[in-house]
Amino acid sequence: MGPKSRITLVLVLLGFALCIFIERSGLLSAYILQISMYVGINIILTLSLNLVNGYMGEFSVGHAGFMAIGAYVSSIITVRVFHNQMGPLVFPLAVIVAGIVAAATSFVVAFPSFRTRGDYLAIVTLAFNMIVKSVLENIDALGGPRGFMGMSRLTNLANVYAWCLITIYVVRNFVYSNFGRAVLSIREDEVASNLVSVNTRQMKIMVFLIASFFAGVAGGLFAHVMQFINPRSFAIQKSTDILVMVYLGGIGSIFGSVLGATVYTVLLELLRPLGVWRWVVGPIMLVVLMICRPTGIMGLKELSGLIPREEQVLKEKEGADVVTASD
Amino acid sequence: MSLLQIEGLTHFFGGLKAVSDFNLELANGEVVGLIGPNGAGKTTVFNLITGVYKPSRGRIRFDGHDLVGLQSCQIISMGIARTFQTIRLFRDLTVLDNVRLGHFAQARYGIRDALMRSAKFRDEEKRIKDKALELLEAFNLTRYAYVPAKALPYGEQRRLEIARALSSNPKLLLLDEPAAGMNPREIDELLERIAWLKDEFHLTIFLIEHQMRVVMGICERIAVLDFGETIAVGAPLEIQTDPRVLEAYLGKEVS
Ligand SMILES: Nc1ncnc2c1ncn2[C@@H]1O[C@H](COP(=O)(O)OP(=O)(O)OP(=O)(O)O)[C@@H](O)[C@H]1O
Ligand SMILES: [Mg+2]
Numbered sequence: 063m064g065p066k067s068r069i070t071l072v073l074v075l076l077g078f079a080l081c082i083f084i085e086r087s088g089l090l091s092a093y094i095l096q097i098s099m100y101v102g103i104n105i106i107l108t109l110s111l112n113l114v115n116g117y118m119g120e121f122s123v124g125h126a127g128f129m130a131i132g133a134y135v136s137s138i139i140t141v142r143v144f145h146n147q148m149g150p151l152v153f154p155l156a157v158i159v160a161g162i163v164a165a166a167t168s169f170v171v172a173f174p175s176f177r178t179r180g181d182y183l184a185i186v187t188l189a190f191n192m193i194v195k196s197v198l199e200n201i202d203a204l205g206g207p208r209g210f211m212g213m214s215r216l217t218n219l220a221n222v223y224a225w226c227l228i229t230i231y232v233v234r235n236f237v238y239s240n241f242g243r244a245v246l247s248i249r250e251d252e253v254a255s256n257l258v259s260v261n262t263r264q265m266k267i268m269v270f271l272i273a274s275f276f277a278g279v280a281g282g283l284f285a286h287v288m289q290f291i292n293p294r295s296f297a298i299q300k301s302t303d304i305l306v307m308v309y310l311g312g313i314g315s316i317f318g319s320v321l322g323a324t325v326y327t328v329l330l331e332l333l334r335p336l337g338v339w340r341w342v343v344g345p346i347m348l349v350v351l352m353i354c355r356p357t358g359i360m361g362l363k364e365l366s367g368l369i370p371r372e373e374q375v376l377k378e379k380e381g382a383d384v385v386t387a388s389d
Numbered sequence: 390m391s392l393l394q395i396e397g398l399t400h401f402f403g404g405l406k407a408v409s410d411f412n413l414e415l416a417n418g419e420v421v422g423l424i425g426p427n428g429a430g431k432t433t434v435f436n437l438i439t440g441v442y443k444p445s446r447g448r449i450r451f452d453g454h455d456l457v458g459l460q461s462c463q464i465i466s467m468g469i470a471r472t473f474q475t476i477r478l479f480r481d482l483t484v485l486d487n488v489r490l491g492h493f494a495q496a497r498y499g500i501r502d503a504l505m506r507s508a509k510f511r512d513e514e515k516r517i518k519d520k521a522l523e524l525l526e527a528f529n530l531t532r533y534a535y536v537p538a539k540a541l542p543y544g545e546q547r548r549l550e551i552a553r554a555l556s557s558n559p560k561l562l563l564l565d566e567p568a569a570g571m572n573p574r575e576i577d578e579l580l581e582r583i584a585w586l587k588d589e590f591h592l593t594i595f596l597i598e599h600q601m602r603v604v605m606g607i608c609e610r611i612a613v614l615d616f617g618e619t620i621a622v623g624a625p626l627e628i629q630t631d632p633r634v635l636e637a638y639l640g641k642e643v644s
Contacts, residue, residue: 232504239503239510240496240517243486250479256461257439257471259494259557263460268500362481370506372514375535 066371074227081219095219097331099287102222103280104323106229108307109316110276113233113269115305116313116362117242119249120266121184124171124191125304128274130296131167131194132160132281134204137291141212153216157225157282164278165271172270176263191301198293209292217286225283229276230368233316236272238370245269246314299341303330306344309351312360316368321359392417392561392593393438398447400433407433409617411447415561420587420594422604424628425614426637431597432474434614435563439471440464452560466494470559472550474566474597480539484530484549487538488521491556521556527589528552544575551582555590562586564596568603580607601638605629613637 084090090098107125114122139156140146175186199207236242244265247255256262285291303326311322326344333340351358366374391414398411408430415421423431437444438451440461449456456464470491479487496517502510525531528548533541538549547567554562567583568576584607587594598604604611605625613621613628615637621628628634 235504235506236500239514240489240493240498241500241503243482243490244493246482246486247479247490250481251477253441253461254473254477254479255490257441257465258491258553259462259465260490261460261462261494372511372518 064371077223077227078220081223085219096287097327099217099219099222099283101324101327102219102226103283103287104304104307104327105226105320106276106280106283107304108311108323109229109233109319110273110280111304112308112311112313112315112319113236113245113273115308116315116319117237117249118245118266118269119313121181122187122270122273123184123298123305124187124189124194124301125273125277126296126298126300127187127191127194128164128168128277129281129284129300130198130291130293131164132157132278133285133291133296134198134210134281135163135278136160136282137210137213137285138204140214140216140286141210146212146214148216153286154221157279160282161275161278164281165275168270168274169267172267176266176270188298191296191298195293195297198296205292207293209290209295211290213286213289215286215289217283222283225279229279230316230320232272232276234368234370237316238373241265241268249314299344302348303344306348306351309348309356309358312358312363313356314362315358315360315364317365318358318360318363390417391415392452393595394448394450395434395438396448396450398434398437398449399445400430400437400442401445406617408437408444408614409619411612411614411617411619413612413622415593415595417560417593418587418591419610420583420596420608422608422611422625423595423597423614424599424601424604424611426599428616429614430617431599431614432565435471435565435595435597438464438563439469462494465557465559468558468560469563470554470557470561471563472547472554472565472567474569476543476546476550478538478546478549478553481537483535484525484538484541485518485521485534487549487553488524488556489517491553492517492520494557524552524556543570547571547579548582551586555586559590559592561593561595562590564594566597566599568598568600576603583607601629 085095107129111122111125114120136156136159139159140148140153144152171186171190175182198204204210244255244260247258247260248262248265252262307322307326308319310326311320312318330340330343333343393415395411395413398408399406400408411434423434425431436442438449438456440456440459444457451467451469454467479490496513498510498513522531522534525534528551530545530549530552533545538546541549568579571579580603583594586592596604596608608625610623611625611628612619613634620633620637621631
C-alpha cells in the first residue's frame with residue numbers, strides 16, 4: 063500500500079468516526095443532520111446521472127423514476143416483508159435489492175432506446191418517469207397517491223457516507239478504465255467510437271444500468287430518512303433537480319457532482335422562505351447553465367486526488383519532453 | 390490468398406446509386422488504390438466495408454467471414470481499421486487515450502475487474518498503455534501523449550488517426566484520402582511512412598485517393614470509380630493510359 067492510499071484509508075475512517083460522533087453527540091441539530099443526509103443522497107443521484115448525461119453525453123431526464131423504484135422496493139422489504147423487525151444486515155440488503163430492481167427496470171428502458179441511433183433517450187426517460195409516477199398513484203396496496211409509510215429511520219449519516227464513497231469509488235474506477243474511455247468517446251463521436259471497436263450499444267446499456275442502480279440505492283436511503291414517500295416526491299421536478307446538480311457542478315467530473323449536489327441542496331434550503339417560488343429556481347438555473355456554461359463549474363476537469371495514480375501525468379517518469387495541456 | 394473479397398457491392402442512397410456492382414479482391418500484403426473523381430462513391434465503399442451502412446446488395450468477405458450485417462465494432466475487431474477523409478479524432482480526449490481506445494476489443498478484463506481494479510485489470514491496463522506509447526513513439530507523437538487531440542497541428546492529427554487505427558491490431562488498413570490537405574513534401578513523407586507501415590505491421594492496405602499522382606507510386610493495383618461504376622481495374626501503368634479513366638479524370642480536371 064502506497065503512502066497515498068494509506069492517507070486515503072485514514073481519511074475514510076476518520077470520516078466514519080466523524081459521522082458516528084456527530085450523530086451520537088447531538089452536536090448538530092436534527093434539521094442540519096437531515097440536510098447533510100440529503101446532500102449525501104443527492105451526491106449519489108448526481109454522480110450516477112453524470113455517468114449518462116455528462117461522461118456519455120446522452121440526455122436522460124427521468125432519473126427520479128429509478129429513484130422511486132428503489133424507494134418503494136426498499137420500503138416494501140423493510141415494512142412489509144420484515145415488519146421492521148430487522149438484524150443489522152437487512153437494511154443494507156434492502157438498499158442493494160432496491161438498486162438491483164431499479165437497474166433491471168432500466169434495462170427495459172435502455173434496450174429499445176439504445177437499439178437505434180438518435181435522441182430517443184430523453185423522450186423515453188421522460189415517459190418512463192411519468193409512467194412510474196402514475197403507476198404508483200394507481201396501486202392502492204402501496205398507498206396510491208397518499209403514499210407509503212411505516213418505515214423506521216434506518217438511514218443514518220454513516221450509511222449515507224458509506225454509499226457516497228462506494229458510488230465515488232465505482233464511478234472513478236469505471237471512468238478510468240477502457241470502459242470509461244469508451245464512454246467518453248461515445249460522447250464525442252458515436253460512429254467513430256464504433257469504428258475503433260467500441261461496442262457502443264453495449265456500453266450505453268452498461269452505463270445506464272450502473273446509473274440506475276445507484277439511483278435505486280439513493281431512493282432506498284431517501285425513503286428511510288423521510289419515513290414516508292409518495293409518488294409526487296419522484297415527479298419530473300425531482301428529475302430536474304438532479305439535472306441541475308449535474309450541469310451546475312460540471313459534466314464528466316466526480317468532484318463537480320459532489321460540488322453541484324452540495325451547493326444546490328444547501329441553496330434550496332436557504333431559499334425556503336421563497337415558498338413555492340423556490341421550485342422555479344431549478345428550471346431557471348438549468349436553462350441559464352445550458353446557455354452560459356453548458357459544461358458546469360468543473361466541466362470535464364477532475365480534482366487530481368480523485369484520479370488514480372497510474373493515470374496522472376508523471377512528467378519526470380514519462381520523459382521531460384512531455385507537452386501538457388497547459389503549455 | 391485473398392484477404393478481402395467484395396462481390397457485386399451495390400448501394401443506394403434513396404434514388405441515388407452511389408456504388409454499383411463493385412467487385413474487388415485484395416490479396417494478403419497487397420497495396421491497392423481506389424481512385425475516382427469527387428462523388429464517385431469511394432468513401433461509400435469504405436463505409437460499406439466497415440458496416441457504417443448496410444449494402445443494398447452484394448457480399449463482403451474478410452478473412453473467411455461474411456461482414457454484411459455485422460456492427461462496425463465487430464468488423465473492426467476482426468482486423469479491419471480505417472481512417473477518415475476528414476479527421477475524426479476524439480478531440481477532447483488525450484492523444485494517448487485516442488490510441489488506447491483502439492485496444493477496446495482486445496482488453497482482456499471485464500467490468501468486474503475494472504470496478505475492483507483487480508490485479509488482472511492493472512496488468513492489462515499497463516500492457517495497453519505500453520503498447521499505446523510504443524505506437525506513439527513509432528509515429529513521433531510521444532511528446533503530445535497528454536495533450537487533447539484537438540491541440541495537435543494538422544499533420545500530427547493525420548498521423549494520430551493512423552496510429553489510432555493501428556492500435557486495434559488490424560490486418561487490413563483502409564486509408565481515406567490520407568494525403569488530403571498536404572503539401573508535396575508532406576505527401577512524400579506520407580508515402581514513405583505507408584510503405585514502412587505495411588512491412589512493420591504486416592498490413593494489407595486499401596487506399597482512397599483522388600489525386601492520381603499519389604497512388605501511382607505505392608499501389609500494386611488500382612480500381613477506378615466514376616459515378617459508382619467501376620471503369621477500370623489494373624496496374625498503375627495500365628490505369629494511367631486507360632481511355633475511360635482519362636476521360637473521367639481529364640473531363641473533370643480540365644473543367
Ligand atoms: N449519407 C449519405 N446520404 C446520401 N447521399 C450520400 C451519403 N453519403 C454519400 N452520398 C452520396 O453518394 C455519392 C458518393 O459519395 P462518396 O462520399 O462515396 O464519394 P467519394 O468518392 O468519396 O467523393 P469525394 O472524393 O468527394 O470524397 C455522392 O453523390 C454523395 O453525395
Ligand atoms: Mg470520399
